[in-house]
Amino acid sequence: MGRKLLLEHINVPGINTLAVYREQGGYRAVEKALKTLTPDDVVEEVKKSGLRGRGGAGFPTGMKWSFLAKPEGVPRYLVCNGDESEPGTFKDRYLMTHIPHALIEGMIVSSYALGANTSYIYVRGEMMPQIRILERAIEEAKAAGWLGKNILGTGYDLELYVQPGGGAYICGEETALLESLEGKRGNPRIKPPFPAIAGLYGCPTVVNNVESIAAVVPIINDGGDEYAKIGIGRSTGTKLISASGNLVKPGVYEIELGVPVEEFIYSDEYCGGIANGKRLKATVAGGSSVPILPANLTLKYANGEPRLMSYESLSEGGFATGTMLGSGGFIAFDEDQCIVRNTWNFSRFYHHESCGQCSPCREGTGWMEKILHKLEHGHGTMEDIDLLWDVQRKIEGNTICPLGDAAAWPVASAIRHFRDEFEWHVKEPMKSQSTNYGLANYANPIEKKPEEVK
Amino acid sequence: MLKVEETQPVEFSSALLAKFDEIVKRYPEGKQKSALLPLLHLVQAEYGWTSVPAMDKVAEYLKIQPIEVYEVASFYTMYFLQPKGKYVLEVCRTGPCCLVGAEKIMDHIEQKLGVKEGEVTADGLFSWRGVECLAACGFGPVLQIGPEYTFYENLTEQSVDQLIDDLRKK
Numbered sequence: 001m002g003r004k005l006l007l008e009h010i011n012v013p014g015i016n017t018l019a020v021y022r023e024q025g026g027y028r029a030v031e032k033a034l035k036t037l038t039p040d041d042v043v044e045e046v047k048k049s050g051l052r053g054r055g056g057a058g059f060p061t062g063m064k065w066s067f068l069a070k071p072e073g074v075p076r077y078l079v080c081n082g083d084e085s086e087p088g089t090f091k092d093r094y095l096m097t098h099i100p101h102a103l104i105e106g107m108i109v110s111s112y113a114l115g116a117n118t119s120y121i122y123v124r125g126e127m128m129p130q131i132r133i134l135e136r137a138i139e140e141a142k143a144a145g146w147l148g149k150n151i152l153g154t155g156y157d158l159e160l161y162v163q164p165g166g167g168a169y170i171c172g173e174e175t176a177l178l179e180s181l182e183g184k185r186g187n188p189r190i191k192p193p194f195p196a197i198a199g200l201y202g203c204p205t206v207v208n209n210v211e212s213i214a215a216v217v218p219i220i221n222d223g224g225d226e227y228a229k230i231g232i233g234r235s236t237g238t239k240l241i242s243a244s245g246n247l248v249k250p251g252v253y254e255i256e257l258g259v260p261v262e263e264f265i266y267s268d269e270y271c272g273g274i275a276n277g278k279r280l281k282a283t284v285a286g287g288s289s290v291p292i293l294p295a296n297l298t299l300k301y302a303n304g305e306p307r308l309m310s311y312e313s314l315s316e317g318g319f320a321t322g323t324m325l326g327s328g329g330f331i332a333f334d335e336d337q338c339i340v341r342n343t344w345n346f347s348r349f350y351h352h353e354s355c356g357q358c359s360p361c362r363e364g365t366g367w368m369e370k371i372l373h374k375l376e377h378g379h380g381t382m383e384d385i386d387l388l389w390d391v392q393r394k395i396e397g398n399t400i401c402p403l404g405d406a407a408a409w410p411v412a413s414a415i416r417h418f419r420d421e422f423e424w425h426v427k428e429p430m431k432s433q434s435t436n437y438g439l440a441n442y443a444n445p446i447e448k449k450p451e452e453v454k
Numbered sequence: 455m456l457k458v459e460e461t462q463p464v465e466f467s468s469a470l471l472a473k474f475d476e477i478v479k480r481y482p483e484g485k486q487k488s489a490l491l492p493l494l495h496l497v498q499a500e501y502g503w504t505s506v507p508a509m510d511k512v513a514e515y516l517k518i519q520p521i522e523v524y525e526v527a528s529f530y531t532m533y534f535l536q537p538k539g540k541y542v543l544e545v546c547r548t549g550p551c552c553l554v555g556a557e558k559i560m561d562h563i564e565q566k567l568g569v570k571e572g573e574v575t576a577d578g579l580f581s582w583r584g585v586e587c588l589a590a591c592g593f594g595p596v597l598q599i600g601p602e603y604t605f606y607e608n609l610t611e612q613s614v615d616q617l618i619d620d621l622r623k624k
Contacts, residue, residue, distance in 0.1 A: 075482070084589045085586075085587055085589060086587070087548045087549050087550060087586075087587040087591065088549070088550050088587075088591050089589060089591070090589040090590050090591050090592055090593075092589070093589045093590065118482075120480075124589070125491070125495060125530070125532045125603075126532065126585075126588055126589075126598060126603055127589070127603070128495075128600075128601075128602060128603035129602070129603060129604070129605065159480075161480040163480075163488075163491070163492065164491060164492055164495055165491065165530070166491045166494070166495075166526070166529070166530025166531070166532050166533060167530045167531035167532035167533075167585075168529065168530050168531065169586065169587075180491065181488060182485070182487060182488055183487035183488045183489065183490035183491065183516075183518075183522075183526065184487075184522075184526065185525055185526055185529040186529065186530075201482065201485055242591060242592060243592060244550040244553075244591035244592045244594065245550055245553045245554070245591075246553055246554070250591070250592035250593070251592045252592065284549075288548075288549060288587075329591070331549065331550050331553070331591070333553065337553060341552075342549055342552070342553075345547075345548065345549045345552055346548075346549055349548050349549070349586050349587065352586055353586060355529075
């Protein structure tokens with residue numbers, strides 16, 4: 001069994017209440033930080049922990065914190081990003097639903113570290129039940145003196161509020177989120193200036209994912225060095241993985257980074273294998289934006305070495321044969337799933353969610369959706385596949401925010417690894433409407449290559 | 455999209471305005487526009503949709519221009535700019551849910567309710583639409599119903615029938 005730092009007490013009845021959360025050792029990190037550590041000490045522990053942003057980009061959290069500008073007389077803000085909308089990702093919903101106080105405790109410690117006296121948790125509007133859960137938990141915490149004026153008699157003040165979104169994937173991008181929190185459309189800002197210099201209301205701001213904030217609690221309790229001992233290489237600590245698709249046991253799993261992908265998919269501790277006795281065809285390992293991989297490259301590198309669930313291992317081989325850990329949204333496709341149809345579905349998503357600010361994304365995502373619709377419905381040509389490749393290349397890297405890249409990568413990787421399935425849709429338009437391409441050679445085992453003799 | 459002629463003048467109740475006042479306190483002096491999204495959610499929960507006169511009132515309350523409200527309400531997908539059924543069934547239509555049968559569920563709902571996506575049933579009770587990822591991929595297919603945004607997971611045709619029948623009896 002891997003160590004659990006975030007979900008250790010998930011099955012304790014009443015863990016969503018302050019009383020039970022306290023019984024399980026909750027709010028120790030607040031006491032420790034506010035009474036025995038300076039704000040800079042807290043930042044130092046988080047740096048030592050090696051924690052990397054859990055929202056998708058994987059940027060070191062401690063480093064992000066250290067960039068925060070601290071001009072005299074200007075308020076600083078911590079904003080928690082709970083706009084979880086990346087297809088395949090549902091860990092933050094799970095955490096907020098079941099252990100809301102873990103997030104609130106993390107917010108208090110992190111706000112203290114950054115010198116913020118007002119902090120916001122921005123939660124996507126569709127999660128109204130979770131918003132109510134958090135608001136109730138904040139009330140409890142405030143009544144018990146964990147929030148408000150002069151917390152624990154230390155002189156530190158903090159007000160914490162929950163802000164609902166309005167239903168827009170783009171608001172998961174941190175500058176779009178800040179625009180939305182200011183009551184505007186979620187159009188990402190041009191960077192620089194980065195939020196650390198000019199964020200919410202033009203003030204220095206840190207935006208962190210729900211899971212990153214919650215992870216600060218065990219880091220402070222056990223120390224950054226202890227946290228860094230878990231995991232592998234620069235992938236330290238534990239990570240929540242949202243597992244979905246054709247699995248025996250989909251759900252949220254906390255893993256120690258570095259678990260072999262094969263173990264994660266097939267062991268009973270985690271997903272328990274592919275549902276209905278079918279075989280694995282492909283996976284999207286880190287949320288819909290990361291490259292899709294065929295089954296064989298999911299489990300092993302091109303050289304036959306086993307692939308692990310870590311930032312580095314999942315991206316081994318670059319985009320040619322690898323993918324990314326992203327937000328940890330792990331989607332499994334069984335042998336009966338159609339890659340063309342799924343790629344069309346994802347393209348429709350990005351077209352729908354493009355904010356419309358940059359032409360390559362606004363127009364390009366629409367083109368991709370249309371071409372993929374044509375291919376999926378048996379009206380495509382070979383030239384369409386090339387056109388699709390051309391369009392995605394023209395989006396990638398040409399937009400203000402990463403939504404453009406996120407829309408391009410699933411299309412590029414689907415063509416790169418599954419081109420014969422796309423071509424089959426062109427060659428067999430009738431057949432492709434009634435049946436599917438099947439497993440083909442996508443799960444053929446990769447043999448370990450002997451060491452090259454130099 | 456915005457049909458002014460279909461709308462009635464709006465006067466917010468004192469209970470609703472009291473809620474507005476509470477929310478505005480969350481933000482620094484002069485940054486009351488931050489309350490716009492939460493206020494629109496309250497308006498929609500009260501009236502079932504977000505009409506132009508209601509948006510104008512919100513603008514007046516927040517001391518901002520009406521266009522600042524319209525551009526926000528039309529950007530975000532949760533605000534209904536036309537009247538909808540009393541219960542709007544919003545089914546996730548994105549990849550992971552489709553891997554476990556979301557498309558069949560949508561077909562079934564269309565058949566059961568007898569209206570197309572976005573339309574309202576004759577009795578005014580139901581609308582349905584496909585929405586993008588609801589962040590519940592491991593429990594798909596899923597749907598939600600506002601204004602509480604209650605969640606229904608692991609849907610089957612039977613559980614959808616049951617849900618619709620229960621809502622009819624309410």
